[in-house]
Amino acid sequence: VKKTAAIGVTASTIGVTILFILGVVAWSIGRGAAGSATTAPAAVKVAPTAMPHYYLSIETPDMLGGTEDTGPAYVPASFTLPANEDVTLTIVNFDDATALPAGSEDYATAKGIKGSLSIEPLDTVNPNGVAKAVTTATSLDPAKGVSHTFTIVKLGLNVPVAPKARTTFTFHTGAAGSYTWQCMDPCGCGDTGWGCAMGHMGYMRGTVTVA
Numbered sequence: 506v507k508k509t510a511a512i513g514v515t516a517s518t519i520g521v522t523i524l525f526i527l528g529v530v531a532w533s534i535g536r537g538a539a540g541s542a543t544t545a546p547a548a549v550k551v552a553p554t555a556m557p558h559y560y561l562s563i564e565t566p567d568m569l570g571g572t573e574d575t576g577p578a579y580v581p582a583s584f585t586l587p588a589n590e591d592v593t594l595t596i597v598n599f600d601d602a603t604a605l606p607a608g609s610e611d612y613a614t615a616k617g618i619k620g621s622l623s624i625e626p627l628d629t630v631n632p633n634g635v636a637k638a639v640t641t642a643t644s645l646d647p648a649k650g651v652s653h654t655f656t657i658v659k660l661g662l663n664v665p666v667a668p669k670a671r672t673t674f675t676f677h678t679g680a681a682g683s684y685t686w687q688c689m690d691p692c693g694c695g696d697t698g699w700g701c702a703m704g705h706m707g708y709m710r711g712t713v714t715v716a
């Protein structure tokens with residue numbers, strides 16, 4: 506019985522909806538006929554398409570509740586970006602600088618990005634506080650100005666990430682595929698700094714799925 510009643514309600518709801526749509530269509534046609542006689546057609550407005558903007562953060566071992574044996578880490582470390590599109594990434598970095606060792610100073614220079622990096626200092630105690638002055642650069646000081654890098658060798662992309670700052674950049678993603686990104690600034694443990702976080706997937710290495 507309940508089922509029949511429910512169907513009845515649905516049928517009458519559909520009936521009312523159809524009548525309403527017919528009414529709106531009739532009203533629109535009437536307006537269109539009257540309007541065309543007296544007014545010029547309005548200009549077609551094309552909605553601006555916003556460039557996709559993604560945010561990553563780099564968190565310190567303290568923030569992750571771990572030790573120097575694990576962190577720091579990019580969060581998230583694996584994510585998806587749209588193919589063949591200009592995308593903007595902001596890396597919110599809570600970590601301090603690690604000097605780039607002799608021979609790898611090139612990683613302090615941005616490659617494969619559109620335009621330049623914009624860098625806004627981050628108050629790590631009050632990260633959502635008032636915005637600070639933004640500076641632009643294409644290259645940072647390899648000794649004191651780089652904390653990590655966001656490097657995708659296969660795409661020719663290298664982004665030096667400023668310490669305790671928001672680093673924002675735009676790049677063209679290109680063809681669909683799966684790409685490994687890696688930090689090239691030895692911020693991990695051990696004599697070389699290439700241990701711990703540097704070797705762990707999900708810390709200083711991850712996967713970008715371009716789809």
Ligand SMILES: [Cu+2]
Pocket residue numbers: 652653654688689690691692693709
């Ligand atoms: Cu790193």
